[in-house]
Amino acid sequence: MIDFEKFVKYSRPGPRYTSYPTAVEFSEDFTYEEYIQSLENQDSQKPLSLYFHLPFCRSACYFCGCNVVFTSKEEKKDRYIEYLKKELQILQRHLDTSREVIQLHFGGGTPTFFSPEQLQIIIEEIKKVFPHWSKEAEVSCEIDPRFLSEDHMRTLAAGGFNRVSFGVQDFNEKVQQAVHRLQSFEVTKNAVDLARKYGMQSVNIDLIYGLPYQTLESFKETLAKTLELDPDRLAVFNYAHVPWLKKTMRKIDETTLPTPEVKLAILKYTIDFFTTHGYKMIGMDHFAKPEDELFQAIEKGELHRNFQGYTTKGGADLIGIGLTSIGEGEDYYAQNYKEMQLYEEAVDSGKLPYHRGVKLTFDDRVRKAVIMELMANFKLDIPRIEKEFNIDFQEYFADALQELKEFEEQDLVKVSDKAIEVSPTGTLLIRNIVMPFDAYMKKHGEGKKVFSKTV
Template structure:
């Protein structure tokens, strides 16, 4: 039995570790020429991310980089610049390399019409022709902005995975977060995805939103399971009103307490396995037939900015406003400001604004943290072999810092294995191996709360 009252003390600001080092370490001192050199020299398979930032209106909980508009000319202009960015990219990287993954994120990608989506995908495939037969090609979808014509286009171009944003089915919660989405709209969207052959359907839920409680979230889970998705992503709401102004609209007294959030999380961790889903990493669940489950079983699960994936080892190229790319020893992010983004492309340059090159120390700690976040375990002997260290000597201070968190794991000479209760605190555990965390000690406005 989990003592939720005792767990409250672990609630403190901490990263989600979609990258290591985190995006807060990215700098505009990132050398552009060095970045181009790495792009030219890399011969790994490709993972492509396209950011489509537009939404019609604000969902108050959202932490994504979005632009609110109803102007079709603004959206069409953005496609013009995406095409020009692709033209520049094609002069730098070998576009004949195999593409193992492509993802459309946002914003609301399906805010674009079927014809516009068709135009964009054709532009991509004009340059990148070598998609592997098992490539994961996915799109984030707001069920409120989806029609049959759009799914026809996605299906025609080989998209095989969709992720539906839901967050919560409770009407009171939906009204408060400014996202009215009746169950039948989501149900119709899922049915349409199945009709057009989407092999994997994901449903996104969020706990920690205003007016949520354990009983209301139980109902949301029941409705979610009735849709029979292949995966669930169930995120802890990141309340960062100092970054996202829309979050200031919430009365913070209506947010569930850390104790209530833990009760919701624990119930979710019990409920979904009883209904055919296995916990995958920190906040994902998948059916045993899903490739994420298989990747977890053989230890090949990988974590990046899109969450958990089976396509580890690929070079991630971020295209579009704010997009982030990842290589063996760097992260690179595009401009967040549209004027700067356009100006770079007008100058014939990739719209890179900042990034970070990873030291050997960064690469070691990245491996440790990402293994813990993805697989809830760490092969100590593999770390020692790949990085030429004595694990227990190198990380003596970090292992000491774990302190009472050690009760939630088993540490042997061979492995670190996190138990089920410890998975609730995986961010806290990972933070002990993060050398950058020292400078955030005592700083509240840095990350969302871990619990």
């Protein structure tokens, strides 16, 4: 049995490690010219992963940490599509777009807030610019069930989409009212049924724990209803309350948020619930059925982590397209402008809308390999890291290994000369366990408001 009170001491600010270095380290020091050079020098044999940010929403969900634009005007969406087309034309000058695409993801915002006709135009434009697709390509779209018609699903299926992810967060009406997102079980079930009707290979459902008024008992009801929908995958995220970064979060009454003890109890119950109902925990916050390829990847130790979460599609260069999108190459991260005016001005001047990023040093690449491997597979093959980077692991990470001893004493992690292995209980604190390998954490200290709490 987990001693939750003991665990509460680990509730401290820390990254989610969708990247390393994290986005906090992105700056304009990595110049536009350097970014273009990195794009043009990419290995033409490497496949591509494409991320398109479709940023519009009708109204605010108070828990949301995404970069969104609120609008009810169709012309804004039409205008954005024209700029996506221009951005793709510029991208063709700097990137070999004949490379094979193994992954495409539409994120938001609310991608299905665009009409089926608008989505059709975007899909056709992408296929024109990127003509070569793997037969096993993972083509996915985030969907708000409140903005979904059969025509939407028909358009996505015809465009080659084979995965959908539905935002649910919580089925409790009191919680929904507090976060400004009323969405009935019936609306969500209809959306899932449409996905099945149109042959989507994988249906994911997103839940969030740590929202206002949530209790262990109320979340148990949400989990039971979610199970009725029989998703292939689930993502159960820890709510990141960062009101100093996201103004809409200031509308949440902090006195209604569950305590770290309650959040840990919810997480522990969630893990037990899904693992006893045929799912396996994947990485930090995902679950999948045994027949799902994520499950198979973790069995082989081949799971990867990027800005879209966990994936089996490693080894690809990620190209971010659209407002605020992030791309990732072997030794860089690059982010587009977050402000629509600056995005449009860049594209109008014939440039990619690149704003900031980071060029990875050797040390960054070593630490990224260690952190991402632990985040994805909960274990690290030390000799493999030593061979890949020609280092002595014990010597290179002496400080980090010293810090890990506290977790070893609590049986949260096991360290040997050959491996670092996180225990099932330790997975609940995986962000804390990898933080000793993060060279930037000491710079930020405890005082500066940068990251959400890990627990």
